[in-house]
Amino acid sequence: MPGAVWVWNGAAWHAVREKDAGQNRLSVGRSGLGSGQPDDKIWMRVNRQLYSMNDQGDRLIPGILDAGINWPAPEGRTGAHAQKKDPYKAFGGTWILNDHVPDYLLLSDEERHRKLTRAGIAIHSSAENPGRLFRVPVFHLEALAVERIRRRVGLEGRQMVAGAPGGSPGTGGKGSVPESWTEADPLYRRITRTAVRALYTLGLDIGEVEVCVDDAGRTAVRRVELPPPPDLAGGGVWSAALQRFAADYDAARGAARAAEPGPLRIGADPEFVLLREDGRVASAARYLDPRGEAGCDAVPVGRRLLYPVAELRPAPADGPAALAAALQQLLRRAAGRIGEPGLRWLAGGMPVPGLALGGHIHLSGVWLSSRLLRTLDSCVAFPLALVEDPAGLARRPRYGWLGDFRRKPHGGFEYRTPPSWLVSPAAARAAFALAMLAAHETWTLGARYGDLPSEQEELVQAYYAGDKAALYRGMEPFMNRLAATPSYRTLAQWIEPLFDAIGHGRTWDEQLDIRHKWRIPVT
Structure with a gap:
């Protein structure tokens, strides 16, 4: 069975789809639960069915419970329920949707x-x-x-x-x-x-x-x-959403377990700005076609659309090196059209006060899930925050907020949180490689509750506050975990320069002309 989805309503696991119901050996009645509270003895029995033990701890028995959804009944939303360590948190290797409900219930308004x-x-x-x-x-x-x-x-x-x-x-x-x-x-x-x-x-x-x-x-x-759990057989928007999710999850897990999963493609549309010697921004629309591969992006100003920011739109590629090479070609094409001397080409988060720049990364061939988004936040946004120019902090939170995404009409999605890593080819390749690592290792990273840095409150606070020391303390062990993943070996040559810069406390300089590092002639 590629991937079954179950709902925990505070008393029992229920299969979302009829085709999986025959596998349901975990349904537990309400007797002995009292007020919807999970019973330790029942959970011990559930855990015996779910896990086999080895010297590395609990391991999920494949095919029994691949994804669970924590959807407690209203009577389970009490302080006592929230304060109890919910046993589903220990389901190693199992993706539990809504697993932060107990933490949420403990928060004050x-x-x-x-x-x-x-x-x-x-x-x-x-x-x-x-x-x-x-x-x-x-x-x-x-x-x-x-x-x-x-x-x-x-x-x-x-x-x-x-x-x-x-x-x-x-x-x-x-x-x-x-x-x-x-x-x-x-x-x-x-x-x-x-x-x-x-x-x-x-x-x-x-x-x-x-x-x-x-x-x-x-x-x-x-x-x-928090809505009450739905009647799985009763129809309505919740039941329909569960059915779609179960089908999508089944397909995604089946592809992930296949001997030859589908190809992962990566694209991007980074921005840069043209700055005159007097500090004024030169509108990119004077030189570049708004719709071109080396084009410009619109910024709403009142009721008007202005195009001050240049944007590169390369075709998707199969790896960091190919995509970076395509970006270099587009920079050369842009240089042929921007002939005005005395301009500086700047990238980063906010090289000009009030003008935020983005480095959106496009992924296709992988299922967009909240688990993948939180993995991208941990693998891409946090490492880039450790090397960004201090001026880039001003980009957040209007831009650069965690989990920013947009689905693309042609398939796939764009991850919109990162700043413009176009500051150097090394930063660009590292961002691509880390995004691909996150996509490849979505099902291995964060297998246990709270394992991802982006799920840890102190690190999220450090990210938004620009506290690099606190963020690095939390990220250092996670970077070691990334280096131990199967995908790291093929991507290490692009990731390790960034990790080395992080370890030495180096940051990029948003005031340096990006053409120097991209080997584009400066006029």
Whole structure:
């Protein structure tokens, strides 16, 4: 069985798909659980079924429980439940979706707000007028629907104005928001993006997020709730999402276990800026075609779109060296079109105050999962933060927040958290190699609860605060773990120069012209 998915509702494991139900040897009744609390004796029996012991500790028996979803019933959301060390945390090798629920339940409202604010997410105060209010159910990086919440005296009415494929149809009367909303609508994208981002920031995979929208179209989070577990046979948006997730997981695990998994492709669209001798930015649109491979990116300024930033768009490649070579060719092409003397070409996080630059990395041939995103945060964002110019810290949290991604219409996705690593070929190749390592080792890194640096609160705080000393203390053992993975051997030649720079405390300089290190003639 390539990959089965099960739901833990506080009392029993239930197979999501009927085809896996025959494998269900773990279903446990509620007798003896009391108030939905897991019973140690029951869990000992479950663990005996799940694990075989060896000298390295617990090891999952393949095919019994590949992925679990922690979806406790409402009566399980108590302080006592949260304070108990949930046994599913010890399921070595098993991916447990929503595994941070116990930690989340222990947080005060103030602590939850602090996490969201730190990541650049606005919080709506209960004393303020919420404007338009929406409820968004989110399951594993997917907004399942958008429901308009209509406020009346003493109650709130709900109207679904949009739904994802497999969701419920719209209900209720007409409102100020179109019922035919799609992802093409900018406001719809902002609402759903805020909801998905909020859950990810709080360490959750499943939840309902209330999002406020003011008259200017700005979003803020009003509330995050944990929904009750669904009736797996009852239909609805949650059940449909579970079925899609189970099918996707089955395919992803089957591909990962195949003797010859599908090819992983990597692409990128890094940005750089042209700076005049007087410190003013020269608009890249004066020299480059906005749609070209060596082109420029739009920045909204009021009601206008300006194109001050240059952007490279190479074709995807199969490895770091090939992609870096393609970038070098595009830099040469750009140099042939930018003939003005006296310009400096700058990259990094924020080489010019107020102008943030990104180094988005595109991946295809790998399943986008929250586990992969947290692995990318740990393998790519954190190491790059250790070598970035101190000026790059100003890019966060408006940009550079952890888990920033965007699905691509042609397949695959872009990881948008990193700054522009175009400062040097070595930094670029290291970023590509670390992203590929994260994709290859998603199922081996972070196999146990809290193993990934991006799941550790003190390291997340260090990342957003720019505390490199604290971040390095947490990252040093993880970098040693990366070096022990099977994929590291083929990628080490590009990763080790970056790790060496980290170990010696070296950082890149965002004020240096990138053409020197890329061997592009300077006019």
